[in-house]
Amino acid sequence: MDLEILIENVLNALAAGITIGCIYGLMCIGLGLIFGIMRIVNFAQGELLMLGMFSSLYLVTGAGALAFLGPYIGPFVGALLAGPIVFAFGALLHKFLIARVSGLRTAGSIDDGHFGQLVVTLGISLILQNGGLILFGSSPATVRTPLASSAIEIGPIYGDATVFLNKARLIACAVAIIIAVSLYLVLEYTRMGKALRAAADNPTAATYMGIDTDKTYRLAFALGCGITAIAGGLMATYLSFGPFIGLDYVIIMYSGVVLGGMGSILGAFWGGLTVGFVQQCSALVLPPQLQNAAIFVVFLLIILLRPQGLFGRSAERA
Amino acid sequence: MLEVTNLSVSYGGLRALTDVTLSVKEGQFVTVVGPNGAGKSTLFKTISGIVPPAAGQITFMGTSLFGLPPAKRAHLGIAHVPEGRQVFKTLTVLENLEMGAYPKAGREAWHHTLDRIHTLFPILSERAGQLAGTLSGGEQQMVAIGRGLACAPRLLMLDEPSMGLAPAVADTIFERVSQIHREDGVTILLVEQRVAEALELSDHGYVLETGHMVLDGPYETLLQDDRVRKSYLGLS
Secondary structure (H helix, E strand, O other): OHHHHHHHHHHHHHHHHHHHHHHHHHHHHHHHHHHHHOOOOOOOHHHHHHHHHHHHHHHHOOOOOOHHHHHHHHHHHHHHHHHHHHHHHHHHHHHHOHHHHOHHHOOOOOOOOHHHHHHHHHHHHHHHHHHHHHHHOOOOEOOOOHHHHOEEEEEEEEOOEEEEEEHHHHHHHHHHHHHHHHHHHHHHHOHHHHHHHHHHHOHHHHHHOOOOHHHHHHHHHHHHHHHHHHHHHHHOOOOOEOOOOHHHHHHHHHHHHHHHOOOOHHHHHHHHHHHHHHHHHHOOOOOHHHHHHHHHHHHHHHHHHOOOOOOOOOOOOO | OEEEEEEEEEEOOEEEEEEEEEEEOOOOEEEEEOOOOOOHHHHHHHHHOOOOOOEEEEEEOOEEOOOOOHHHHHHHOEEEEOOOOOOOOOOEHHHHHHHHOOOHHHHHOHHHHHHHHHHHOHHHHHOOOOEHHHOOHHHHHHHHHHHHHOOOOOEEEEEOOOOOOOHHHHHHHHHHHHHHHHHHOOEEEEEEOOHHHHHHHOOEEEEEEOOEEEEEEEHHHHHHOHHHHHHHOOOO
16 A cells, blocks of 8 residues: 555656656756856846746736637647747847847956856846836736646556646646757757857857857847746746746756756756756655755755856866 | 058057058968067957957958948958967867858858868868867867868958967968968968968068068068068078
């Protein structure tokens, strides 16, 4: 009897870990593009997640533009559309603020503009949190879908042990994987993707090649914002959120990006997956309040073995 | 082809170039020599648009470069092989070359130029899939020159290609540069500290000292100048 329950718990934790991990992976890819590849420190990334959640909320619920799609398809279309909305927001943010502390302007400076970026994005984050409080209010919101409370049952596998896969999370997980793989392919194999990596690697030399680094940085930054926002929209279907939710996730995103290895999109996804997995599996042995503590224990252990740290550059060997 | 007229450049209040005039004609091999800190790299960076000019004029094929965004200049056919190589370390050798072919002219001639680059530097074909940051200094210089060639340039600007290289490797680089000039007919503007080798290759030389053009003329004339013989060639 006890064994059956144990097996059921473990299998369900694994399933939840993988599905939630994939969504975290997508969220981390957004930051992986901005911080891992373009090397822009962005502490407002959590607020972009929050903006994604609220964009989706206002699109889908009440008299939102997507209300006609109903509660099954609507929330997921809303999550996808949160992408372009926050993409546009990110492009503006870059044009007026981030461009001044990154790219060609700070190329070759001692800190590569990191200090400026830290201060600017921390400020943006505070403004968005409190602006969100004024605009959206403080009561917890959620994008309701009936799929969040229904599950696909697999099993019974051992005795009565059954795995329950939450449908909302399963769809979110599939969307996350598709977007992650497409982004990887774009970065790795297209001319635009290569130009983006070249501009991140050496903005001055990229300019000599005829690459408009300012535009390239803006595209990458906005893309990173949009992707995290889509992850936010997907998460909004299964959890309740408020204007300050970004705080909980910005740390998770940085852990994921650093865990996976800076500069690699698949790495960021892998890092996010690890974080989600550890978080869910730790629920088996730890009280829920300590779930995030478990993430950092694993994080510290991995950093101990991979000591390049936040600003360390791992790609330079010669 | 390239006309620099009375160019002055300041770096944070400090004069780096004063009243510099230089001319490169189609098909020429022009060398600028001078000691460290003379302003040679600044001259290149101003042509590429990375450093803003204080006064003067630069025209390329009849059009003024001032007011033209830096990234547009490569599309005109100006390839800048920067000092210290500046390869894309996290990109593979082949991707580095592909980035060189970013402008339209480079993309159209890509298959032809890639063959040519591999003929000039066979090692780059062997290392195509390797990250450029893991190459030796000489190989990185080859990537940098190959990357410059990949845009099918009308003007190839090379900033101290021999810097930090073993003499034998530097000799190979000089030989290839000369080959690019003779066989591909690419106009070349070279900045070099290895004065004897550089001047020997060139049609016309300029001597830049503390931001001033102090001397210019064809190779033979410069060789007969006492100051050049003493200061740069070590002859008496």
